[in-house]
Amino acid sequence: MxxxxxxxxxxxxxxxxxxxxxxxxxxxxxxxxxxxxxxxxxxxxxxxxxxxxxxxxxxxxxxxxxxxxxxxxxxxxxxxxxxxxxxxxxxxxxxxxxxxxxxxFHSLQLLAHRCRMPYQSMRYASLTGRGWQELDCALIEGAQLIGVLTDRRKTPAVVAKRMLDFGFSEYTMIVGEALGGAEERVCEYGLEDAVRLSFHELNCIILSAFQPHVKLFGIPDSTFEGLRGRPNMITKMPVRLATLSRLGLVNARNFWDIGFCTGSVSVEARLLFPEIDITAFEKRSECSVLLEHNSKKCSAPGIRQVMGDFFLQEHSAYTGDQETVDAVFIGGHGGRLEEMFACIDPLLSIGGRVVINAVQSESLEQFHQQAGQYNYRIFEDMKIAVDEFNVITVAAAEKTRKA
CATH class of the missing domain: 3.40.1010.10 (Tetrapyrrole methylase, N-terminal domain)
Structure with missing residues (x-):
């Protein structure tokens, strides 16, 4: 060569x-x-x-x-x-x-010029042969102007439907078709109209917000749809925020939520840290629709859902390009905490953290025992009481050596 x-x-x-x-x-x-x-x-x-x-x-x-x-x-x-x-x-x-x-000029520059639109503040997201992560992140962060590269599957209509499904209705969509060619067309649409239309296969999008997206820091517990007959089976908001803090997600690239139940921890994490990859595991089939509904209610797209027994999953498939996981929340372990540590430790990155919310002293002692066995650095326990509910201990440990 x-x-x-x-x-x-x-x-x-x-x-x-x-x-x-x-x-x-x-x-x-x-x-x-x-x-x-x-x-x-x-x-x-x-x-x-x-x-x-x-x-x-x-x-x-x-x-x-x-x-x-x-x-x-x-x-x-x-x-x-x-x-x-x-x-x-x-x-x-x-x-x-x-x-x-x-x-x-790339296509989004051409489209901006056709619209006589200054674009120095534009966020960019490519869907061409890629996932939704870049667009999801820009939407969650409330970007005012987003340039989107599409492909044959993620068309303007598909993009508009996904945005409406997750409550991002505060945008108009400008579609540029065959820019620079004989069939060039530039039109602006409401998302509801774009959903029903077909477009030239060579197209790109500019999303322009006409009002700010409402952001939340600490989602009210009443927002979440809960398990039927067990409405209090949810990680309460103060505990949720303390848990995310202990997980150190500000430095993480990916995060596992094991036993997601209503999905409240994953949803809160998605809104606060939209740039990280989140995988939520759960064995109870009825929880699948809960996570789907709660993600849409809270405008939190992009949470990967894995249903079934955690111990039977191919865990390395959910570690991303770096082949490690940076943070793990154990929302449920079915009395198999020792086995869970054995699954997590080989894939946990150096500096990666494991967190559990313990109600019973036995669970807390077992967590400390397992973390100590793997020579993790154990953080000071954090005890939180919310209203009349039981005191929750947020326990955390950090991996300090290679597996």
Whole structure:
């Protein structure tokens, strides 16, 4: 493989708008890469004896083709190659290559200009082959202006429906379709209208808030839907906030809530720390709908729900890219706390924390015993009494050595 890669950004204009330097770079190459759409746009300016590497899934095969090509390669991408683009993919795959970039406006910049909209404060979220995390985080944090890159599955209609389901109704949606092309269209919609519409497959979105989203710090217990016949079976708000503090979520990347019941701890954590990955485990089937309802009532999307016996799960599947978990709340252990520590410890990161809310002294003593056995640093217990309910002890421990 050559150590030189050139990347040129395109709009959908059928007459490529390239700088003089970019056109010179094209004339000096014989091997090109890009999607079929890009090939159609630049076909008229490619040298007659050129070769083409089609960029399409699986990307691994494309990267192999790059590696096997002995000469320099010029790749065409959409917009800015370093804005959620193939340029970043190439850098990760070939970090020692020498890169030259000729960017164009990316689609969200084009859309902002079409709307004559200043965009220096815009938050960005890509849904293109990705999950909802970036958009969820921006919505929960109440971003006033959010630029969204869509794909064929996460269309503007799907985005609008998800936003309405989780109570983010305070936005209008501007959709830019086929920007720079012959079929270009820019329209603004209410979310209720966008849900019912279809759009050109090449589109992007700007969400603009017309009023602030109401944020909560300490969700009132009455907000949560509880178990039928057991309305008090919920981690009360003061205990919930103390628990999240002890978990050290401000420094965490992912969090497990074991035995989520109503989902109150996960929901509160999602609103206060929207950037972290949350997985909630529960074996009681009736709790599944409770978490779904409570997440929507509190505008807390993005909590991963895992139903069934915790001990039978493939725990490593919920550790993320770092292959560890940073914080674990044990809301229920079924008398198997020793086994639970054995499951958690190999995956808990150094500095990761485990927290339990103990009502009975036996549970507290067993927690201390297990934490001590694994040489965790044990924090001072925190006792909390809420109204006429039993005193709750919030106990926490931190892992200080490798598994």
């Amino acid at each position: 050559s150590d030189r890669i050139t990347v040129v950004g395109l709009t959908d204009n059928p007459d490529p708008e390239l700088t003089e330097d970019a056109r010179l770079a094209v004339s000096q190459h014989r091997v090109f890469a890009g999607g079929e759409r890009h090939r159609g746009i630049v076909a008229s300016i490619l040298p007659h004896d050129s070769d083409w590497i089609t960029i399409k899934p699986p990307i691994g095969k494309v990267l192999v083709a790059f590696k096997e090509e002995p000469g320099p390669i010029l790749a065409f991408t959409s917009g800015d190659p370093l804005f959620y683009g193939f340029g970043a993919t190439l850098q990760k795959a070939f970090p020692d290559a020498v890169y030259t970039y000729y960017p164009s």
